[in-house]
Amino acid sequence: MARAVSTRRKLFVTLLAWSIGIAIFFPILWTFLTSFKTEAEAIASPPSLFFFDWTTENYAEVNSRSNYGLHFANSVIISLGSTLLGLLIAIPAAWSMAFVPGKRTKDILMWMLSTKMLPPVGVLIPIYLMFRDTGLLDSRLGLVIVLTLINLPIIVWMLYTYFKEIPVDILEAARMDGAALWSEIIYVLTPMAVPGIASTLLLNVILAWNEAFWTLNLTAAKAAPLTAFIASYSSPEGLFYAKLSAASTMAIAPILILGWFSQKQLVRGLTFGAVK
């Protein structure tokens, strides 16, 4: 009997998990399907899920109206650039916090995190004005800088957690072996922290890729990444669901594929330290 109950329970849990999974995935699926509908079918009621005239005209239209290549290149440069710059700053910072903590290290970490609690719109005007006056508006460099600053607390926190797991003996051994500070970081600490650094890199590329507030407010045309590309299809003149969906699909596909292939690394990275 016990076995029968456990099978039924398993069935229930499986169904529940699948339902939740599908519910979470549904908007993405819906966007994907809508991108292959005509504008009329896209707003039809009741909507058809699979049975409609599949068309790729939205993709052709979107491609002719906007420069996808430029936005894609901007997204890649901004997300990778801000992440790499962030890592460059965060690795030494996390090293010092993890291995030579001072009295205020915990406070500094909390303070860094607290900046993430401030609504970004609160500093929009000062940052906008600073960008205007320094000529950083609508520049890739400007976005790389602002996204680095936005995500730096998370990068430092993640690396700090990974570095804490590295036995300090090994770093001391490197010191005894004649390694100067930078050799210790480059030859010993960084290679040992590669899994952690890789997860941090992935997560921050994703965060930066999806970041919409600053990228929309600080760009116009030249430096506009894919978020601005999507936004350009939701215009005051009326919504074009099918074209918007096509644009969205094109914008999220690269990061979705990246996320899919790196999910093992991501999960390991995000649970690092929590589950031993």
Next chain:
Amino acid sequence: MGHIALKKVTKSFGTTQVIPPLDLEINDGEFVVFVGPSGCGKSTLLRLIAGLEDVSGGTIEINGNDATSIPPAKRGLAMVFQSYALYPHMSVRKNIGFPLKMAGLDKAAADKKIEDAASVLNLTDYLERRPGQLSGGQRQRVAIGRAIVREPDAFLFDEPLSNLDAALRVNMRLEISELHNSLKTTMIYVTHDQVEAMTMADKIVVLRAGYIEQVGSPLELYRSPANLFVASFIGSPKMNFIEGKDAEAHGAHTIGVRPEHVSVSKTEGLWKGKVGVSEHLGSDTFLRVAVDGFEPMTIRADGEVDIYHGDTVYMSPDPTKIYKFDAAGQAL
């Protein structure tokens, strides 16, 4: 050259002083063992010499030069850690070669040194493996290899054998002693195990709560311990202490008798007792004997002795080997 002198060295963590002002001189080529119970400051002392901790006061001289503020990398010392502290992402070859790489040695010369060290340490077949694929003893050898390739002025060992099983520990102990005989380099070795101290050291430094209780050769410490602490710490099984009228008869507050300096008989002797536990090892017999008015005494008898639990025995100390201590615990 590996002459190290500590002059009035102190170390505090916050308000806790772990090393009170301490002077110590370690001569070139000596095998010095720091021994003491856990928390006595022996590892801290080693780390101060290594430069991994900064002194709170005093100076450390290496080969006559003030090294107090020189970083560990530049002190010319090599260290073997309790946890081995190998670089897990590097092969054995790269682990051993890391100090050479840091010293900027060219690859051909480095390879030669790595292979020489590997052959001395029986690691030649494992050079391309990662530390994770090695046994504990092999890892320990890699750690030693990493230390010897740079030909340091002195080796520092921080309880290097405590993660090994008993049989391997005895082997590695011999290997380290042989290494010292062949290299003749200064070695400073930290352990809480007095057997390791006694078997390996030229000079033992007994520490308690940061204070040096006594410095001397193993047999000096065995024959003439300066106080009760050293007397009880050096020697296995530990010395028996007797207070009261038996001690007063020798003009002392406490007398100490080593288990191996008591003869035991079933018929006559100075003290009468009842055997609690008897351990028959073949080569030796250890008896734990309850004596009226004393702490239970431990007796070591040579070879096989026909005495068992519950037997009544008589014990007599060797009168020439009785240690006398005053009320403050100092040797008389």
